[in-house]
Amino acid sequence: MLACNPNAAIEDSPIVSLKPLKKAVLPVAGLGTRFLPATKAMAKEMLPVVDKPLIQYAVDEARAAGIEQFCFITGRGKTAIVEHFDVAYELERTLADRNKTAELEALRAQSMTPGSIVTVRQQVPLGLGHAIWCARSFVGDDPFAILLPDDLMMCETPCTGQLVAAYHETGGNVVAIEEVPRERVNRYGVLDVAEDKGRLVSVKGLVEKPPIEKAPSNLTIIGRYVLMPEVMGFLSRLEKGAGGEVQLTDSMAKLIGMQPFHGLRYEGKRFDCGDKAGFLEAQVAFALRRPDLAPAMKSILKAYA
Template structure:
């Protein structure tokens, strides 16, 4: 039986330059979709998958990410005095168990693989999840829970995958595939951002992973890949053939919230899933569409 999945690493050291000037003084992961910041969606998704320990890989100017999950005594006391029970309930989901969240500094922008290597002491000898908060998935069963269930079935490494237009393969990590049952696909190779003519498939990895700790040994080589960075894709490729490795076609709709259009689309999609907001949103959309 696979070792229980209890840890998650969230790489959040990026500068968010595509959202300037909004991200000049605010971490991009604190940008809200409707009324919750992206980082909170990620933590709630992780909890739904049984994750108990969290590590944020941060950089300068990211302290608000940690503050968001701390207890705000003054704010809670004021809300309690004023009888703001709904607001108190909204705050309650932002706190985590004492000692369950740690941070490490990446310090230098050497890529996603380097960010994960920075969390090596937290990972230790345990399987762990990676969540990129920019990727927001709207689904009935949280995306990471789907991966955790697949991991419990297959063991080894499991990554969330989606089909992308062939002409867009140069934007993603792409799978070379083996056996495929329509949902779980065997991974026989990984290529980071291949040109469309060189892509082995159009199955792309999105920002949800369950990986074995041995990937840290691969990343420790500090070999530079695409873009001159230490690529997580290259580190994962070193595990293929040594451990089970599968891609999961997850159920749900993914929004790239690192892109302005994707971020705006997520606002609408998540608002329309809210009974308290959907009627008003549909009404005002008629004025624009």
């Protein structure tokens, strides 16, 4: 386990040429206070939607996009996340002995290649930007994806896969975006648009949680990113922004002008599983997509209509 030293020196890296995208960072150090008491002894990322924890959905999405190496930014009480992806020999043996083939195959499908997961402890909660900076040794000189497991995506083409395709198309930084009602822009990182091409939006600026009256647009960043490693040079300054935290948006904004930077209107739907209502909606939506559960779920919903 690597530890983060907030007093490390600033190191701005030179711009590198386009590389395959094989790394992903998943910040999972949050306390999950919105879901207490359920998260008192359980990591919020382990809360299940139907029969898979949130972290599994994020990892599966990234793997489908070609990601091979993962860095979990963890905190105290998060060991169950790593254990979830470990091999459970006793459980697998029991399933095999009982001829539970389907369950065994489902379990083995989630196993990871040895050495593909790295964990880094975020020792102090200084914001999303600080959490990403903790992964600087893992990222090195490579482009990388960021997935926030609280944002559960339902897409025909995985959202991260859409970003990877846009990265190869634009040759630079790409963030997933969606339009929100104007009165909610102060909850997000907001795009200042240079050119709106429909699917892709060229970005000339970013603002984190702006006052509603000062927001440059209603196009907001959600929890999926593809970033160049140079962002670490700016994050290393540990400059505090909105809410007194180290904001990822502030450092991303500094890349604009030195590298391509685009927003992608992804195809699909996002469920905010950091919110109770969004989490409950996700349960219903994902159950309705399952042939084995859809009839029962429709009956349940009809009974409460």
